Amino acid sequence: MKLSTQINLGLLVLILMVGAGASFLEIEQTKAQAIQSTETLSKETATRLNAQLSSFNESQWNNKSLLESIVDAAFLNKDVTHISVENDNGSVLIEKRTSNSAQGVSLLASVVELSDSSSQVEIPTTQNVVKVKSSPNSHYVNLWRQLLKICALCVVLYILAAIVVVLTSKRAVRSVGKVTKKLNELQNNDFSPSSIETSTKDFLYLVSAVNNLSLSLENKFKELTRQAEQFKSVASRDTLTKIANRNAFDRHMKALIGGISSPKEYAITLVRLAQLTNINHKLGMLAGDNYVCSVADIIKKASQEQFTGAFVFRISGGDFAILSDVQPKDVHEENLAIMSKGFTTINPLRDGSKAAWIGVARFTNSMSLKEIMESADSALMAATKRPQGWQFASDIAEVHSNAKWRERLNYVVSQQYADILIQPIMNLERNTPSYYETFARFKDKQTNDIIPMSQLIPASERLDLIPEVDKLVTSIVFKKLKVTAHQVGINLSNASIANSEFREWLIKQLSEHESLCHRIVFEVQDAALIHYNEEAVALCKRITQLGCRITVEHFGDNFASLSGLRAIQPAYVKLSGRLTESIHTNKDNQLFVSSLLNIARSLNIKVIAEKVEHEAESVALNNLDIIHQQGYYFSKPALWTVY
Numbered sequence: 001m002k003l004s005t006q007i008n009l010g011l012l013v014l015i016l017m018v019g020a021g022a023s024f025l026e027i028e029q030t031k032a033q034a035i036q037s038t039e040t041l042s043k044e045t046a047t048r049l050n051a052q053l054s055s056f057n058e059s060q061w062n063n064k065s066l067l068e069s070i071v072d073a074a075f076l077n078k079d080v081t082h083i084s085v086e087n088d089n090g091s092v093l094i095e096k097r098t099s100n101s102a103q104g105v106s107l108l109a110s111v112v113e114l115s116d117s118s119s120q121v122e123i124p125t126t127q128n129v130v131k132v133k134s135s136p137n138s139h140y141v142n143l144w145r146q147l148l149k150i151c152a153l154c155v156v157l158y159i160l161a162a163i164v165v166v167l168t169s170k171r172a173v174r175s176v177g178k179v180t181k182k183l184n185e186l187q188n189n190d191f192s193p194s195s196i197e198t199s200t201k202d203f204l205y206l207v208s209a210v211n212n213l214s215l216s217l218e219n220k221f222k223e224l225t226r227q228a229e230q231f232k233s234v235a236s237r238d239t240l241t242k243i244a245n246r247n248a249f250d251r252h253m254k255a256l257i258g259g260i261s262s263p264k265e266y267a268i269t270l271v272r273l274a275q276l277t278n279i280n281h282k283l284g285m286l287a288g289d290n291y292v293c294s295v296a297d298i299i300k301k302a303s304q305e306q307f308t309g310a311f312v313f314r315i316s317g318g319d320f321a322i323l324s325d326v327q328p329k330d331v332h333e334e335n336l337a338i339m340s341k342g343f344t345t346i347n348p349l350r351d352g353s354k355a356a357w358i359g360v361a362r363f364t365n366s367m368s369l370k371e372i373m374e375s376a377d378s379a380l381m382a383a384t385k386r387p388q389g390w391q392f393a394s395d396i397a398e399v400h401s402n403a404k405w406r407e408r409l410n411y412v413v414s415q416q417y418a419d420i421l422i423q424p425i426m427n428l429e430r431n432t433p434s435y436y437e438t439f440a441r442f443k444d445k446q447t448n449d450i451i452p453m454s455q456l457i458p459a460s461e462r463l464d465l466i467p468e469v470d471k472l473v474t475s476i477v478f479k480k481l482k483v484t485a486h487q488v489g490i491n492l493s494n495a496s497i498a499n500s501e502f503r504e505w506l507i508k509q510l511s512e513h514e515s516l517c518h519r520i521v522f523e524v525q526d527a528a529l530i531h532y533n534e535e536a537v538a539l540c541k542r543i544t545q546l547g548c549r550i551t552v553e554h555f556g557d558n559f560a561s562l563s564g565l566r567a568i569q570p571a572y573v574k575l576s577g578r579l580t581e582s583i584h585t586n587k588d589n590q591l592f593v594s595s596l597l598n599i600a601r602s603l604n605i606k607v608i609a610e611k612v613e614h615e616a617e618s619v620a621l622n623n624l625d626i627i628h629q630q631g632y633y634f635s636k637p638a639l640w641t642v643y
Contacts, residue, residue, distance in 0.1 A: 004169035008162045015161070019154040023147055027112050030143045034114040034136035037079075042119040045074050046132040049083070050121040053130065067094045074132070081116075081135045088127030114139055179210045220595070238314040239581055240289055241296035247557075249313040249321055253372070256323070257365045265326045270359045270376045271299065271339070273318035274384075275349055277452075287348055295356070296320070298342040306335040317452075326362055329392065336360070336390045357383040361393035373458065381405075405459040411445045413468045418442050420476055421637035422488065425608055425630040428618075434572075434608075434628055435487040435521050439637050440473040457493075466495040467502035474509065481516045484642050489521040489551060497524065498532045503539050510546045517547035521571065526554045529564030540568040551608065556596050565603055572628065573600050577611035580631075584620035594624055 052070055071083050075098055084095040114136035121130050236248040244252075256266060273295060280288035296312075299320050303310035310324035327335070336358055343355035359380030363372040379393035381404060412418070419441040424433035442451050460466040470493055477490055496502045510517055522543055528536040529552070540550050550570035557576045565573070575593060583589050593609075600607050609621045612631030621629055 002169075004166050007165045007169065008158075011161045011165065012158055015154045015158050019150050022150050026143065026146050026150065030136075030139050030146075031112075031114060034139040035117075037136070037139070039117040039119075042080075042117045042132045042134040045077070045080055045083070045134065046119040046121040046130050049074055049085075049130045049132070050123055053085070053123050053128070064094065068096070071096050077134075079134045079137050080132060081137070082118075082131075082133035084131045086129050086131065088129075093128065109140060112140075112143065175207050179206055182210055182214060223591075223595070238296075239578065241293055241314050243296055243300060244311065244313045246313070246315045249315050249323075250369075252311060252313070252323060253369050257363075257367060257369060257372070263364050263366055265362055265364050267322075267324050267326050267332070268361050268363060268372060268376050269322040269324070269336075270361075270380045271295075271320040271322070272357045272359075272380055273343075274354050274356055275347060276318040278353075279348060283348055291346065291348060292318070294346040295343060298339060298346070302335060302339050302342075306338065332360060332392075333390075337388070340389055354389050356389060358390035359383050359393065360390065370461075377405075377459070406463050406465070408445060408451070409456070409460060409463060409465045409469070412442045412451075413465070413472055416472060416475070418473060418476055420473070420480065420640040422486070422640045423630060423637040424635050425489070425628055426634050428622060428627045428629060433487075435489050435519075436640075437489040437523065437630065438473070438477055438491070438640070440469075440476075461493075461495055464495070466493045467499045470496040470502065471505060474506065477520075478509065478513055478516065480640060480642050481513075481519060485519075486640075487519045487521065489523045491523045491553075492528075494525055494528045494532060497528050497536050497539060500535075503535065506539075507542055507546075510543065510548065514546060521549045521551050523551045523553050523574070526552050526557060526564075529568075533564055537564060537567045540570070544568070553610075555600070555607075556592070565600075565605065569603065570605055572606045572608050574608040574610050574630075575626075580609045580611055580617060580621065581613075582617065584614075584616040590620065590624065593621075593626070597624060597626065 049070070067085065071085075071094055074080055074083055075096065080098070082095075082097050085093045087093055116133060116135045118131065118133040120132070122128070123130065236244055236251075238245040273292070276288055276291065279291055292314075296314065299312050299322065303312045303322055303324070307322060307324040307327070310322055313321045313323070315321050340356065340358065347353075347355045357380055359376050359378070359382070361372065361375040361379050363375065375393045378396060379391045382396045383389055383391035421439040421441060422436035423439070424436050426432070427434045441453075442456065443449065444451050456469075457466070460469050470491075474490055477488060480486075481488065510520075522540075524536060524540065544550060549572070550568055551572040551574055552565065552568075552570050553574045554576045555573035556579050573596075575596065579589050579593050579596075583593065597607055606628055607626050608628040608630060609626045610630045612618050612621065612629045612633045614633055617631075618629055618633055
């Protein structure tokens with residue numbers, strides 16, 4: 001109830017009490033006056049009639065019309081209600097009565113009792129008696145009028161008081177309205193400062209608190225924005241090679257193909273390092289990293305000297321991309337030959353194997369990203385069969401590559417089997433895993449080698465087979481959970497979240513395995529809360545209703561996902577690995593992570609730091625009070641064996 005309404009109700013009760021008191025006093029005063037005046041009136045009327053009738057002779061007493069005229073004259077006073085003249089035998093010589101029909105008299109008479117009065121006088125010359133009875137009719141009328149005046153006065157007073165209260169309260173709470181508006185703006189991430197003034201000291205503390213909060217949040221938001229912009233530039237750069245990464249590649253491609261400019265043709269050159277896995281296994285990760293950096297240097301140099309309008313990206317572990325203007329085919333082949341020779345020269349294995357495969361495709365800004373990557377990947381797959389190690393998409397049938405990938409993926413799904421690896425997410429306070437994140441590894445039908453996820457996932461996305469792969473992995477995890485006590489995390493891809501058939505299948509499976517739900521944590525990417533917000537929020541809410549928990553991955557990469565966190569209330573958020581890398585030496589990342597930590601805590605969400613590979617990183621994160629950590633420092637992913 002509004003404050004003004006409450007005050008007005010209080011005033012109404014007070015005015016009603018005052019009106020009731022005034023009415024009571026008026027009634028008591030009228031009662032006292034009525035008693036005295038009615039007695040006086042009856043006596044005076046009887047005495048006056050006696051004086052008039054005392055001089056009557058016998059003939060006049062017999063003149064009834066004369067008597068009536070005299071009696072009628074006595075009724076000029078309306079309070080006289082009854083007059084009679086009786087002889088000595090008690091016989092009535094003449095009698096007159098009148099009734100009171102004044103407004104309000106009968107109503108008041110039923111509520112307030114005023115006394116009647118009667119008098120009688122004996123006529124001296126005869127034995128006749130004059131009897132007069134009077135009633136407080138005029139007093140009832142006056143009382144009725146006074147009560148109406150009191151009611152009218154109360155109504156007027158209430159209306160005036162209500163108007164004053166409403167105007168005063170509006171003026172007084174105007175600052176509260178401004179405070180409420182400002183709080184709503186803060187909730188909608190509008191941290192622009194505004195100085196709110198108050199017209200009453202009662203709300204001064206509230207206004208002051210909101211002004212201080214607004215100023216404080218604005219300063220924090222500016223700092224967070226500055227850090228976000230700084231991190232954005234860092235997040236767009238590959239930490240090993242210092243060239244642009246997959247995020248930057250995606251944004252660059254969207255800029256090229258998302259505009260409305262006139263048609264223009266570009267070229268994409270994909271480079272895949274054929275021997276990176278062997279180098280890592282035989283010579284170690286450090287040798288592999290050095291090799292990748294050397295390859296990056298060759299590609300950067302080639303893009304500067306041999307390609308026009310070129311941009312270089314590292315889009316996955318052993319995959320690079322060059323986006324450039326179109327060149328004549330012979331010139332492009334010459335440039336590819338130079339790059340291939342450089343790759344072979346720096347190959348530390350020096351076993352004569354091909355160092356890299358290269359696929360080239362032309363595209364226009366009217367094509368979709370899916371079509372472009374299909375064409376380039378087709379060329380890349382065909383290049384593995386070519387002695388020179390490169391292939392132009394224009395020289396092959398694109399469907400060949402997609403058909404091959406579909407065959408490989410259909411085989412994987414049909415086998416209904418995958419190796420499941422698990423990596424613990426440690427709770428450092430208890431020194432025990434909070435849960436284990438699961439990873440699936442699939443083997444190729446022909447070679448029996450592990451299919452690199454950096455190749456399998458993009459191919460699955462192109463062919464719309466990601467939901468089938470996620471179904472397979474989820475089903476396998478369910479089977480293993482039935483015979484173990486582990487708490488595990490299952491990754492859900494954006495494509496699966498967007499797929500209605502998959503969402504229905506998942507909910508059905510969880511309903512059938514409800515006893516396992518409390519041990520399952522579904523990990524969703526924060527990008528899903530942006531691109532598929534409605535589907536992701538609905539699915540996450542249904543999952544949590546069944547007893548599962550949610551972890552949002554890559555927290556910090558996309559600020560637009562913050563609004564989604566409030567909607568789904570996940571149990572965990574997992575910081576982007578770019579933020580945890582070398583955090584012990586990066587003050588900006590420490591401050592940025594601290595800001596994200598405050599955001600998560602305000603929503604009662606636990607924070608996980610991933611890709612923790614060194615003790616110094618773990619200690620720095622622990623100092624920031626991030627006790628849930630995951631990475632090679634604790635354990636590498638290991639095969640999940642249950643028997």
